[in-house]
Amino acid sequence: MENTVTNVMAKVFDEVEASWEEEVRFLQELGRFPSTLGNEEPIQRFIADFLEKELKLTVSKVIPDPEKLSSHPGYSKPEWSYENRPVVVGEYRASGEKQGKSVIFQGHIDVVSPEPTSTWSYDPWGSTIVGNKMYGRGIADMKAGVVAMIFALKAIRSANVELSSDVLIKTVTEEECTGNGALAAIEEGFKADAALIPEPLGQQGLTAQVGVIWVRINVKGLGAHTERADQAVNAIVQSYKMVDALLEYEKELNNRPKHEAFAQHPHPNNINIGKIHSGDWPSTVPSECTIEARVGFPPGVNPQEIKDELKAFLLKAAEKDEWLRENPPEISFYGFHAEGFAIDPNQDLFKTLEKAHQVVEERPLTTASFTGTTDARFYNLYYDIPSTCYGPTGASLHGPDEWVDLESVKRVTKTYAAFLLEWCKYKA
Numbered sequence: 022m023e024n025t026v027t028n029v030m031a032k033v034f035d036e037v038e039a040s041w042e043e044e045v046r047f048l049q050e051l052g053r054f055p056s057t058l059g060n061e062e063p064i065q066r067f068i069a070d071f072l073e074k075e076l077k078l079t080v081s082k083v084i085p086d087p088e089k090l091s092s093h094p095g096y097s098k099p100e101w102s103y104e105n106r107p108v109v110v111g112e113y114r115a116s117g118e119k120q121g122k123s124v125i126f127q128g129h130i131d132v133v134s135p136e137p138t139s140t141w142s143y144d145p146w147g148s149t150i151v152g153n154k155m156y157g158r159g160i161a162d163m164k165a166g167v168v169a170m171i172f173a174l175k176a177i178r179s180a181n182v183e184l185s186s187d188v189l190i191k192t193v194t195e196e197e198c199t200g201n202g203a204l205a206a207i208e209e210g211f212k213a214d215a216a217l218i219p220e221p222l223g224q225q226g227l228t229a230q231v232g233v234i235w236v237r238i239n240v241k242g243l244g245a246h247t248e249r250a251d252q253a254v255n256a257i258v259q260s261y262k263m264v265d266a267l268l269e270y271e272k273e274l275n276n277r278p279k280h281e282a283f284a285q286h287p288h289p290n291n292i293n294i295g296k297i298h299s300g301d302w303p304s305t306v307p308s309e310c311t312i313e314a315r316v317g318f319p320p321g322v323n324p325q326e327i328k329d330e331l332k333a334f335l336l337k338a339a340e341k342d343e344w345l346r347e348n349p350p351e352i353s354f355y356g357f358h359a360e361g362f363a364i365d366p367n368q369d370l371f372k373t374l375e376k377a378h379q380v381v382e383e384r385p386l387t388t389a390s391f392t393g394t395t396d397a398r399f400y401n402l403y404y405d406i407p408s409t410c411y412g413p414t415g416a417s418l419h420g421p422d423e424w425v426d427l428e429s430v431k432r433v434t435k436t437y438a439a440f441l442l443e444w445c446k447y448k449a
């Protein structure tokens with residue numbers, strides 16, 4: 022048989038089919054690691070072993086160093102340690118003369134908490150398969166994408182196709198809170214001509230995403246026993262005013278002229294009141310209440326600008342209240358300090374992705390603007406490395422009974438394999 026592109030691709034697709042059951046099992050294994058913040062080491066060790074033994078990659082581990090990263094404009098302030106929480110990088114280095122372009126495949130293995138698990142019909146760490154769906158926390162967001170990118174390269178290796186350019190496989194931490202895992206690996210020097218991130222966007226390409234910050238508002242009350250409640254100030258009741266102010270600010274953000282990438286979106290800038298903590302006894306007036314929220318804002322706006330504006334907005338709202346005027350809330354920021362971006366889909370990365378997508382999906386590639394953040398921002402904003410997200414179909418991300426469509430995982434594996442052949446070129 023002649024070594025035409027079609028034949029090579031068919032051979033690689035056959036390998037994807039041949040290893041499909043193994044791919045599903047691998048995804049089930051990944052789904053069983055409860056890899057929430059602080060618990061990423063076991064899954065990273067498992068993946069690193071696989072990349073080393075099965076794909077024969079050179080594997081490195083990078084531990085984010087806040088001191089080294091803190092002057093970077095994309096750095097977000099954590100409130101936790103990076104000890105024993107490595108980022109994994111596997112390197113496929115092409116030998117001889119390089120013809121194609123190099124690429125990074127990157128996925129995050131950190132997942133958000135499944136609590137309250139009583140709202141789930143399936144074990145969040147059980148990787149249950151029902152029909153064509155697999156259920157579990159992080160299965161769609163984004164362990165399925167991680168598996169697809171690994172098995173795309175594996176299929177190429179199993180088909181004995183030698184790529185003409187380098188491929189880096191990164192599994193990162195901290196995507197759900199800071200992005201410092203992704204940032205640390207790039208700063209360590211792991212760069213390429215483009216970066217693909219298989220977030221579960223339903224086989225669409227990502228061309229824009231919003232910026233995101235986290236805010237913490239500490240509201241003070243005047244604690245007492247309930248019998249003296251008329252002389253006390255209840256911090257929970259006071260905190261309502263700050264919740265109202267946050268929702269007011271959200272309205273204001275969405276009433277401004279929209280960024281063109283989000284012109285069609287009815288409500289691109291979302292504020293989520295994610296946590297409220299206060300009180301510890303029904304008969305005690307709580308003297309403190311802490312609210313934590315996530316704030317989305319348009320691309321092109323510096324996160325610091327939004328932080329300053331939001332702080333001023335909240336303090337102004339506090340001014341209207343007698344108690345809060347005298348006892349202003351403490352406003353601080355941690356976690357996400359993420360700028361948004363919008364990129365032109367009229368460039369090589371999208372052209373190659375479109376071609377690969379067309380072969381597998383037999384329809385044109387559509388692109389989308391995302392009202393959340395992804396690690397693609399680092400490459401696009403700070404390193405001039407074009408980056409997009411393209412991944413399988415799933416639902417209930419961060420919600421109960423999160424699932425991924427397994428058929429779409431197989432398709433994305435093939436699309437990524439086709440992408441690699443075209444982007445990196447191969448030795449005939």
Ligand SMILES: [Zn+2]
Nearest residue numbers: 129162163220
């Ligand atoms: Zn994700």
